[in-house]
Amino acid sequence: MAVTALSAAESKRLSPRLRKLEDERWLAMALLAPTAILLGLFIAYPFFEGVLLSLSSTRVGQPGEFVGLKNFHKIWDDSIFRTTVWNTFWYTGVTTVFKLALGLWLAILLNRHFRGKAIIRAFILLPFIIPTVLSTFAWKWMFDPTFSVINWTLFQLGLITTRINWLGDPDLAMTSIIVINIWRGVPFFAITLLAGLQTISPELHEAAAIDGARPWARFWHVTWPLLMPVTLVVVLFSVIQTFADFQLVYVMTGGGPANATHLFATYAYQLGIGTGLLSEGAAISLAMFPFLFVIVVVQLLYIRRVETR
Amino acid sequence: MAEVSLHKLNKKFDTTHVVKDVDLKIRDKEFMVFVGPSGCGKTTTLRMIAGLEAITTGEIRIDDRVVNEVPPMDRDIAMVFQNYALYPHMSVASNLAFGLKMRKFEKAEIEKRINNAASILGIESLLQRKPRQLSGGQRQRVALGRAIVRDPKVFLFDEPLSNLDAKLRVQMRVELKKLHERLAVTSVYVTHDQVEAMTLGDRVVVMKDGVVQQVGEPLELYNTPANRFVAGFIGSPAMNFADVTLVENGGKPVAEAPGLRIGLPGELATRARAKTGRKATLGIRPEDIHIATAADAPEYCFDAAVEVVEQLGSEILLDMRAGAALMVASVEPTLRVRAHDNLKLALKPERLHLFDAETEAAI
Numbered sequence: 001m002a003v004t005a006l007s008a009a010e011s012k013r014l015s016p017r018l019r020k021l022e023d024e025r026w027l028a029m030a031l032l033a034p035t036a037i038l039l040g041l042f043i044a045y046p047f048f049e050g051v052l053l054s055l056s057s058t059r060v061g062q063p064g065e066f067v068g069l070k071n072f073h074k075i076w077d078d079s080i081f082r083t084t085v086w087n088t089f090w091y092t093g094v095t096t097v098f099k100l101a102l103g104l105w106l107a108i109l110l111n112r113h114f115r116g117k118a119i120i121r122a123f124i125l126l127p128f129i130i131p132t133v134l135s136t137f138a139w140k141w142m143f144d145p146t147f148s149v150i151n152w153t154l155f156q157l158g159l160i161t162t163r164i165n166w167l168g169d170p171d172l173a174m175t176s177i178i179v180i181n182i183w184r185g186v187p188f189f190a191i192t193l194l195a196g197l198q199t200i201s202p203e204l205h206e207a208a209a210i211d212g213a214r215p216w217a218r219f220w221h222v223t224w225p226l227l228m229p230v231t232l233v234v235v236l237f238s239v240i241q242t243f244a245d246f247q248l249v250y251v252m253t254g255g256g257p258a259n260a261t262h263l264f265a266t267y268a269y270q271l272g273i274g275t276g277l278l279s280e281g282a283a284i285s286l287a288m289f290p291f292l293f294v295i296v297v298v299q300l301l302y303i304r305r306v307e308t309r
Numbered sequence: 310m311a312e313v314s315l316h317k318l319n320k321k322f323d324t325t326h327v328v329k330d331v332d333l334k335i336r337d338k339e340f341m342v343f344v345g346p347s348g349c350g351k352t353t354t355l356r357m358i359a360g361l362e363a364i365t366t367g368e369i370r371i372d373d374r375v376v377n378e379v380p381p382m383d384r385d386i387a388m389v390f391q392n393y394a395l396y397p398h399m400s401v402a403s404n405l406a407f408g409l410k411m412r413k414f415e416k417a418e419i420e421k422r423i424n425n426a427a428s429i430l431g432i433e434s435l436l437q438r439k440p441r442q443l444s445g446g447q448r449q450r451v452a453l454g455r456a457i458v459r460d461p462k463v464f465l466f467d468e469p470l471s472n473l474d475a476k477l478r479v480q481m482r483v484e485l486k487k488l489h490e491r492l493a494v495t496s497v498y499v500t501h502d503q504v505e506a507m508t509l510g511d512r513v514v515v516m517k518d519g520v521v522q523q524v525g526e527p528l529e530l531y532n533t534p535a536n537r538f539v540a541g542f543i544g545s546p547a548m549n550f551a552d553v554t555l556v557e558n559g560g561k562p563v564a565e566a567p568g569l570r571i572g573l574p575g576e577l578a579t580r581a582r583a584k585t586g587r588k589a590t591l592g593i594r595p596e597d598i599h600i601a602t603a604a605d606a607p608e609y610c611f612d613a614a615v616e617v618v619e620q621l622g623s624e625i626l627l628d629m630r631a632g633a634a635l636m637v638a639s640v641e642p643t644l645r646v647r648a649h650d651n652l653k654l655a656l657k658p659e660r661l662h663l664f665d666a667e668t669e670a671a672i
């Protein structure tokens with residue numbers, strides 16, 4: 001009572017403009033405005049500019065004109081672009097499978113009780129916390145043909161006799177960046193899935209154990225289905241990020257050797273900024289959009305189905 | 310046919326000793342209830358029987374097989390958890406079927422058992438639902454069903470009714486009792502509710518701080534509690550206690566406290582005589598106190614001042630002061646009493662209890 005009386009007295013003293021905020025519609029608009037403006041300024045506007053750019057013949061220092069879908073035709077016939085598409089799917093697919101498998105495994109290990117649990121959990125996050133560019137440079141040294149610690153180890157173990165040129169061979173280079181991406185992404189999977197595991201009541205496992213389910217059956221029939229909603233969200237996030245990855249490839253190989261490891265982002269950058277073909281770069285960036293859109297829609301539909309199950 | 314025996318059972322979590330030297334034989338088809346205050350180790354004991362908790366020292370046998378190292382699934386037990394622990398992503402039917410599927414039962418047999426359990430519990434219409442679409446009572450039934458379909462040697466229950474509202478709890482209690490009569494499976498039931506213990510148990514184990522205080526049939530616990538704790542825990546409203554000194558009065562032993570002198574009858578007198586001069590606790594249940602009449606011997610009567618009158622309809626509870634002691638009496642609902650009345654009350658001498666002041670054991 002005292003509180004309402006007070007606020008009523010207070011609102012009398014408020015200016016008419018502030019009193020409008022008492023109305024929920026105005027309040028909602030006022031609260032949403034900053035986000036809407038930021039989103040418009042930094043997402044919607046660049047997106048539409050990008051679309052316009054991709055439909056023009058703009059180059060660096062040359063305004064250009066409207067050319068329709070010409071840029072898209074051009075990249076369609078570009079063999080590097082095709083490699084890029086294939087690379088991106090391969091890169092995203094392989095890394096996601098490994099990140100999920102390893103992350104889940106780690107999460108299950110970390111979900112047990114053991115001494116120093118908190119510290120280990122914190123350490124697990126390290127690859128995720130270190131800025132990608134920094135850690136990727138460290139990896140670059142490890143994969144360097146001359147200084148490679150990996151080569152040195154393999155050599156000392158007697159497994160190889162000549163140096164392996166990790167980043168000089170197209171397949172090895174791709175494998176290398178896949179390994180680094182997995183290393184970097186596993187912590188995110190592990191920690192998120194661990195959080196998911198912790199929401200599953202231990203009683204369910206006990207009930208299943210009494211019901212006669214052995215550890216593997218308990219995982220399959222209890223843990224996995226209950227973890228599914230979390231798993232799908234993590235996979236969705238990871239797929240989006242990996243699909244549009246840039247830093248890792250840019251630092252490691254710059255898309256090489258011979259344009260063999262380009263992803264959408266790095267190729268768009270190389271063409272748009274590196275070569276100055278802004279409009280073609282924009283077209284490549286935009287080409288990512290329909291793919292991502294389909295992936296996201298399919299996953300969101302699936303998540304909704306799992307959640308209402 | 311299944312007996313469960315616990316032999317010198319102990320459980321320690323790191324340094325805390327939560328179950329101490331429990332010795333117990335649960336007979337075939339018996340409904341055994343563990344009761345005691347929160348944290349006394351009931352659940353821990355049950356979980357050791359289930360195999361969900363490692364045994365620190367001692368032995369558990371189911372029939373004649375030592376099961377200390379046997380995993381839960383191979384003990385042929387079924388457990389009903391306090392929070393039901395239904396698999397949230399499975400339908401009721403799949404919840405019931407899970408244990409059978411894991412044990413590789415044939416489809417037809419699974420179906421038969423599910424339908425049988427469902428009809429016993431009246432949940433036929435719920436089989437296709439998910440647990441979250443059920444009420445608390447319905448979930449409870451499904452949890453029971455999951456135990457029933459397995460047709461195990463032993464049922465274990467951990468406070469299965471504690472999440473239900475009072476009315477449903479009473480109803481489910483009756484159903485559990487019927488169910489046990491029908492299935493006749495050895496059952497171990499944990500609760501902290503003494504009414505549940507008294508109504509459900511063939512025998513009851515009263516525990517406190519990890520130690521078994523008494524094992525016996527409900528009425529045995531009620532009539533001849535082994536110590537002050539059991540006396541106070543069993544029965545509602547709780548037994549009255551008064552600190553007294555045992556003295557001789559005119560050659561007869563009596564219990565004396567400031568403003569209160571109660572004679573001790575027959576057997577009790579003999580046992581009390583050995584402790585003359587010692588301190589003791591006198592116990593009498595509220596229902597064993599009544600308004601004194603001419604028929605009551607004066608040594609079992611006392612004066613009391615009524616402080617509060619609690620009208621319950623079927624009885625009246627009088628909160629009274631008798632000398633230094635506070636007492637509750639349950640009297641006829643027709644009686645006209647008001648607060649601050651002074652009454653002369655009598656107690657049933659054969660219902661008197663005496664407990665040693667130090668050991669708290671019954672004298």
Ligand SMILES: Nc1ncnc2c1ncn2[C@@H]1O[C@H](COP(=O)(O)OP(=O)(O)OP(=O)(O)O)[C@@H](O)[C@H]1O
Binds near residue numbers: 325347353501
């Ligand atoms: N995992 C554990 N680690 C350490 N101590 C535990 C653990 N589980 C139980 N305890 C302790 O053991 C004692 C007995 O616990 P238990 O769960 O058996 O009590 P309870 O009789 O079932 O009580 P309630 O009626 O509250 O369920 C408690 O003091 C509890 O704190």
Ligand SMILES: [Mg+2]
Binds near residue numbers: 351352353468
């Ligand atoms: Mg308990």
